[in-house]
Amino acid sequence: MCLSIPGKITEVYEDGSLIMGKVDFGGVLKEVCLDYVPEAQTGQYVLIHVGFAISVLDEDEAMARMDLLREIESFEEELNPDEIR
Amino acid sequence: MKYVDEYRDPAQVKSLLEEIAKIVSRPWTLMEICGGQTHAFLHHGLDDMLPGEIELVHGPGCPVCVTPLEQIDRALAIAARPEVIFTSYGDMLRVPGSTVDLFNVRAKGGDVRVVYSPLESLKIAQANPDKQVVFFAIGFETTAPANAMAVLQAQKQNIKNFSVVVSHVCVPPAMEAILSSKHNRVQAYLAAGHVCAVMGYHEYPPIAEKYKVPIVVTGFEPVDLLRGVLTAIKQLEAGKAEVENAYERAVTLEGNLPAQKVINTVLQPVDRKWRGIGMIPKSGWGLRPEFESFDAETRFSVGEIVTQESPLCIAGEILQGIQKPPQCSAFGKECTPSTPLGAPMVSAEGACSAYYRYHREAVFHER
Numbered sequence: 001m002c003l004s005i006p007g008k009i010t011e012v013y014e015d016g017s018l019i020m021g022k023v024d025f026g027g028v029l030k031e032v033c034l035d036y037v038p039e040a041q042t043g044q045y046v047l048i049h050v051g052f053a054i055s056v057l058d059e060d061e062a063m064a065r066m067d068l069l070r071e072i073e074s075f076e077e078e079l080n081p082d083e084i085r
Numbered sequence: 086m087k088y089v090d091e092y093r094d095p096a097q098v099k100s101l102l103e104e105i106a107k108i109v110s111r112p113w114t115l116m117e118i119c120g121g122q123t124h125a126f127l128h129h130g131l132d133d134m135l136p137g138e139i140e141l142v143h144g145p146g147c148p149v150c151v152t153p154l155e156q157i158d159r160a161l162a163i164a165a166r167p168e169v170i171f172t173s174y175g176d177m178l179r180v181p182g183s184t185v186d187l188f189n190v191r192a193k194g195g196d197v198r199v200v201y202s203p204l205e206s207l208k209i210a211q212a213n214p215d216k217q218v219v220f221f222a223i224g225f226e227t228t229a230p231a232n233a234m235a236v237l238q239a240q241k242q243n244i245k246n247f248s249v250v251v252s253h254v255c256v257p258p259a260m261e262a263i264l265s266s267k268h269n270r271v272q273a274y275l276a277a278g279h280v281c282a283v284m285g286y287h288e289y290p291p292i293a294e295k296y297k298v299p300i301v302v303t304g305f306e307p308v309d310l311l312r313g314v315l316t317a318i319k320q321l322e323a324g325k326a327e328v329e330n331a332y333e334r335a336v337t338l339e340g341n342l343p344a345q346k347v348i349n350t351v352l353q354p355v356d357r358k359w360r361g362i363g364m365i366p367k368s369g370w371g372l373r374p375e376f377e378s379f380d381a382e383t384r385f386s387v388g389e390i391v392t393q394e395s396p397l398c399i400a401g402e403i404l405q406g407i408q409k410p411p412q413c414s415a416f417g418k419e420c421t422p423s424t425p426l427g428a429p430m431v432s433a434e435g436a437c438s439a440y441y442r443y444h445r446e447a448v449f450h451e452r
Contacts, residue, residue, distance in 0.1 A: 004227070004279045006088040017241065018234075026086040033204060036230055036344040045088055047282060047335055050174065050224075051202020052231045054344060055282040055335045057088055062334040 004049040006057055009034070009042050023048060088334070092306030098131075101311035105318055106136045113321050114140045114270045115314065116263070116406050118256060119277035120147035120434025121305055127443040129307045135314065142270060142406030143439075145259050146277050148224040149176045149432035150404060151359040154392040156252045157182040160221050162387040163250065164190045164197055169385070170213060172206040173221040174228075175199045179431050183392050203235035210239070210247040219381045222249040226280045229253055229370060230344035233351035236372070236379050248381035251371055254357055256280050257288045258368035264296040268407045273317040275303040275310070278332040285340025289328045297326040304332040351376055360428065361394075361401030400427035403436050410440040417441060 007023035012034060014020065019034040023046065030048075034040050037053045046053035117123055123143045126132045132141050145151055161182045164171035171187070178187040178199065191197040196216075200206050203220050210218035222232040232249065239247040256277060263269055276286065281302045289300045299320035303313030312331045320327060330336055348370070357369025372380050394400075397415040402408040410416050410429070420426040422438055429435030439445070 004282070006086070008087070016238075018238070033202070033231075033234065035234065036341050036347075038343065047279070049227050049279060050231045051204060052234070052344075054227070054230060054279070054341055058334045062088065 004047040004054060006045050007032075007048050008045050009040055012040070012042055021053075023053070089306065092304070092308040093129075094308060098134075098307050098311060101308065101315055102134055105139070105311065105315050108315075108322055109136050109138045109318055110322060112138045112140065113272050113318060114142055114406075115273045115275060115317055116142045116144045116271040117275040117277075117303065117310075117313075118144035118146040118260065119280070119305075120144075120150070120432065120436065120439075121279075122146075122275060122277065122303065122310065123436050124434060124439045125305050125307070126310060127439045127445055129310075130443075131307060131310055132445070139314065139318065142409065143403070143436040144263070144274075144406060145359065145362065145404040146225065146256065146280075147404070147429060147432050147434040147436070148228070148254065149180050150400065150428040150435050151254055151362065152177075152180070152223050152252050152428070153358045153360045154183060154394060155390045156250070158390045158392060159382060159387045160250045161185060161187065161190055162390070163219055163381055163385045165193070165195050166217075166385060168217050170196045170198060170209060170216050170218045171221070172198050172200045172203075172209060172218060174201075174223070176432055176434070177221055177223065179425075180428050181425060181431070183390075203231050204238070207235055207238055207242075207244060207247060210244050211242075214246060216246060217384070218247050219385075220247070220249045221252075223252045225254055225256055225277070226283045226348075227277075229348045229352065230283055230341070233347045236351050236376055237347060239379060240376065248379045248384050249372070250381045251352075252357075253352065253370035254359065255354075255368055255370065256284075257292065258365050259359065259362075260292055260300075261296075262362065262365050262368070263405050264292070264298065266405060266407075268405070271298065271406055273299040273321055274301070275313040275317060276300050278302055278304040278309070278336060281330075281332070281336045281340065283341050283344050285338050286328055286330060286336065287338055287340075293326050293328050299326050300328045302328075302330040302332050302336050304335065359404075361398075361404050363401075395426040398427035400429050400437075403429055410437040411445070413437070 007025040011022040045057040047055040206220040352370035355371035429437040
C-alpha cells in the first residue's frame with residue numbers, strides 16, 4: 001500500500017474544487033488528483049499514491065545523485081582497471 | 086521508464102554493494118520500516134547480496150498486517166449489511182477476520198468493491214443515492230492524504246450516504262515502540278520513503294538522538310535501497326546517529342504541506358491498537374469531531390466484538406523485527422498464502438509472504 005509509482009503529467013484540469021490530471025505510467029493513462037502538488041505542470045513527473053500525486057520528482061536532485069553514483073563507479077574502475085564489468 | 090530504469094542499473098547496484106562491503110567491519114542490524122521495501126529487497130535478491138555482517142530485519146510498515154482483527158471483524162459486519170456498498174483497497178480483501186474475509190462476504194451476496202482511489206468511492210456514493218457507501222480507510226501516512234480528502238470532499242459536496250471505517254496508523258510512534266522494547270535488535274532504520282514524501286523527516290531527529298540510531302530516508306528501487314544501506318552503515322561505522330535523506334528526488338525535510346493540511350483538517354491523533362503489537366499511545370489518526378458524522382462505526386452500530394488470534398502465529402514478533410518468518414513453526418506448513426494464519430502471510434507487503442514468495446527460507450538458514 002506504500003508503493004507509489006512515478007508517472008508523467010500529460011494534462012491538468014479542474015473537476016469541481018479539485019485539481020485533477022492525466023498521468024502517463026509508461027503508456028497507461030490514468031486520472032489522478034493533483035491537489036497536493038498544485039505547482040505541478042504538464043511534462044513533469046510525479047509520484048502517485050492511491051490516485052493522488054504526493055510529490056513532484058526533482059529532476060535536478062535526481063540527476064545530481066546519478067552523476068555522483070557514476071563518479072563512484074568510474075573511481076572504482078580506475079582502482080580496478082582489469083576488472084570486467 | 087524514467088525514474089525507474091536508471092535506479093535498477095546493475096552496474097550501480099554492483100558498485101554500491103562493493104562500497105558497502107569495503108566499509109563494513111562488524112555485524113550490524115538494520116530495519117527497513119516499510120513492507121514495500123521488504124518485498125523490494127527480497128524481490129531483487131539484495132538481502133542475499135549484502136555482506137554477511139549486515140542483517141536486515143523487517144518492520145511493521147504493512148498497514149494490512151497491523152490492522153487489528155476486531156477492526157476487520159467490524160468492517161466485515163458492516164460490509165455484510167444489505168444497504169451497504171463496501172469499498173476497499175484491494176489488499177484488504179483477502180485478510181481473514183475471525184471467521185471470514187471480504188471475499189466471503191461478497192460471495193454471500195455482499196456488495197464489496199475494490200477501488201484504486203477513495204475518490205472512486207465518492208463517485209459510487211453519488212451514483213447510488215439509495216445505498217450507503219462505506220470506505221475502509223486504512224493505511225499509514227501515505228494513504229492518509231487521499232482518505233482525508235475523500236471525507237473532506239464528501240462534506241463539501243454534502244454526500245450524505247458516504248462514510249468511512251478509519252484505522253489509520255503512524256510510523257514514528259511505532260519506531261519508538263520498537264526501539265524502547267527490551268527485545269530490540271535494531272541499530273539503524275531505513276525510514277519509509279513515501280511516508281516521508283508526505284510527512285517530511287523533521288519528526289526523526291529527536292528519535293535518532295534519544296535512541297542513538299541512524300535514520301536514513303530510503304526509496305524503493307535497488308539503487309535507492311542500497312544507498313540507504315550504505316548511508317546507514319557509514320554512520321554506524323563512524324559511531325554517528327543522525328537523520329539523512331537518501332531519497333532526495335522525492336522527499337523534502339518538511340514533506341508535502343498541502344497534504345498535511347488536509348490530514349490535520351480531517352484527522353486527529355488517537356491511541357491505536359496495532360495487531361500483534363498492542364496499544365501504542367497517539368500512534369494513529371481518527372476523525373476529528375467535526376467529521377464524526379462520516380464515521381461508519383457510529384452510523385452502523387456493530388457492537389463489541391471479541392476476537393481470538395491463532396495461537397501459532399507470531400506476527401507480532403515478526404512485525405517488530407524480533408523474529409523472522411522462517412523462525413515461525415507454522416511458516417510454510419499450517420500457514421501459507423492460501424491458508425494464512427496471520428496478515429503478514431496475506432498482504433503484498435507482509436514479511437511472511439515475501440519470504441514465502443521469494444523462497445528465502447534457504448537463504449535464511451544458510452546465513
